[in-house]
Amino acid sequence: MALAQAADNVNAVPSHIDTANRKNLALLIQLRWMAVLGQVVTIAIVHFGLRIPLPLAPMAMVLGALLALNALSHLWLRQHLHISSQALFSALLLDVAALTVQLYFSGGATNPFTALYLLQIALAAVLLPGRGAWLIVVVTCVAFVGLIGINQPLAVQPPTSLLRLHILGMFVCFVLGAVLLVIFISRMSRNLQERDTYLVELKRRAAEEDHIVRIGLLASGAAHELGTPLASVSVILGDWRRMPEISQNPEMLQELLEMQAAIRRCKSILSGILLSAGEARGEAPVVTSLHRFLDEIARDWSDGRPSGTLQYHAGSGALGEDTRIVSDPALKQVVTNLLDNAFEVSPGWVRLNAERRGDMLRIEVLDLGPGFTPEMLENFGKPYNSTKGRRGGGLGLFLVVNVIRKLGGSVSAHNRQPGGATVTVELPLAALEYREKDRG
Structure with a gap:
């Protein structure tokens, strides 16, 4: 969107x-x-x-x-x-x-x-x-x-x-x-x-936005291509589940259920990619509350990761009065991307803070990793600016910065003492608030 x-x-x-x-x-x-x-x-x-x-x-x-x-x-x-x-x-x-x-x-x-x-x-x-x-x-x-x-x-x-x-x-x-x-x-x-x-x-x-469009087209095409084999695998797993050799074996049945959960997760991710790319237009906007939206992001990200990894703080006192918003899959992907990056450098501890400051929503992702190099901070948000050393790295933060910029917000980063880094997202709540005209 x-x-x-x-x-x-x-x-x-x-x-x-x-x-x-x-x-x-x-x-x-x-x-x-x-x-x-x-x-x-x-x-x-x-x-x-x-x-x-x-x-x-x-x-x-x-x-x-x-x-x-x-x-x-x-x-x-x-x-x-x-x-x-x-x-x-x-x-x-x-x-x-x-x-x-x-x-x-x-x-x-x-x-x-x-x-x-x-x-x-x-x-x-x-x-x-x-x-x-x-x-x-x-x-x-x-x-x-x-x-x-x-x-x-x-x-x-x-x-x-x-x-x-x-x-x-x-x-x-x-x-x-x-x-x-x-x-x-x-x-x-x-x-x-x-x-x-x-x-x-x-x-x-303009060059960055052209780059984003090309990435979006590639992601949309990949989502369409992956939909068919995932559907086939889902059908096969359903057939296997009815087989006596598997249904009567608790260990194999448990593994099959985990595989089906992973398939559903993949389908959900692909649906989010298609929705962010502007497809699936026939559906009405999903209306939720700010508290529920952030809680779902934290809960979905924590699933499948060690218990206690994510320290989430966004109580009613920090967010103030709850606000009805339109669930934006692009913003959800932004926060998830930041959490993934923090988890890569700090697998034992990641913190997500969310608070409301006037008409602005402030989201912070903290980690205990080595922090950003001076070159990374200077070129923060530019494509292929990464410390991971692999080809094509840095596109995640590049997309994060541009998505938030389209919503009228900003993204910044700084290193903390004695270690770790903080990435801060600030955006106006007006970009997310639900209005009656959104119903059509």
Whole structure:
């Protein structure tokens, strides 16, 4: 059941690409606020401090347009979950247009703040795909060339002071551009790195889920193939049981009964495999309680093993109020798999703890074995990561981690002192709780 939901869970994962674009657009909005503040301060210093007349009315209109654009961008960002590269391109293009208009009213290409075009190009190179970044380059180059012949020159008196002001302006522009580049591009690069990291993780999970599907198909096929010979052996054992030579021999009859019990156990295991693989759909879900579900796991696993091997602790105090759940064969197989692994390294003692913590179910499997190596802990849950030294080992824990992940939970492991290891499973009870819609 859990494996059949793999594709749906992948599609339900939020897009980290959109998340990165949202963060980057928010940074552009912050940068625009700083640009508005910087332009107000610069215009005030030049016009009132240096006594260089500027057309305040049209320049103030540009600042007002930037303020309105930022307010609308805030609202748009809050109402739209999907932020495309085209939206980032449009935001950068509007910033280039506003800068061009301000430069037109303040000397054109002679204004040292034309170097801020490079900041827009740098942002485009980080945020946009190749074609968008090159379009910003073309637009800024055309704007720069246009400002050479089309501008309102500054009325600087005496003219000899123009060079000094130009150098001073270049220095201020250099410092401003350097600070903004370090702050914003580093933050944008971090956003993009988080997106790339998520994509790598998503690809890894997709590969693991494909691996699980192939294992599930193999298990389902094997279960079907084994069903026929098991049925034949069951019929033969039934015929033998009616034979006088066996029915009248207590020792042989006891051995035959044990063989029939083993056959029934094998059939039960195969039925669980087929159910976990998504077959036997015609049956209604089996509703049980959390206490009974865990008790059955402990009892079934203990059958056939030495008495006292399993120390089971999951009383009503630990689990709290009993909850009706749907008996999930995949979860049962997960716990059984963990108990089997613990029994292999610690055949004399295995402990199973279960408790409820709020809305989470916590299951612990403890053993007295040698524990996990550092490499095992680092790669816990990855396929073929095993200390048993046999080919194909490690698939059990790999399936455990992925089944629990599909149910919305997590699996962790650590070594205990003075020896042994603990594997902990945590999953939300909402993934198991019985609802009326499950009846259909």
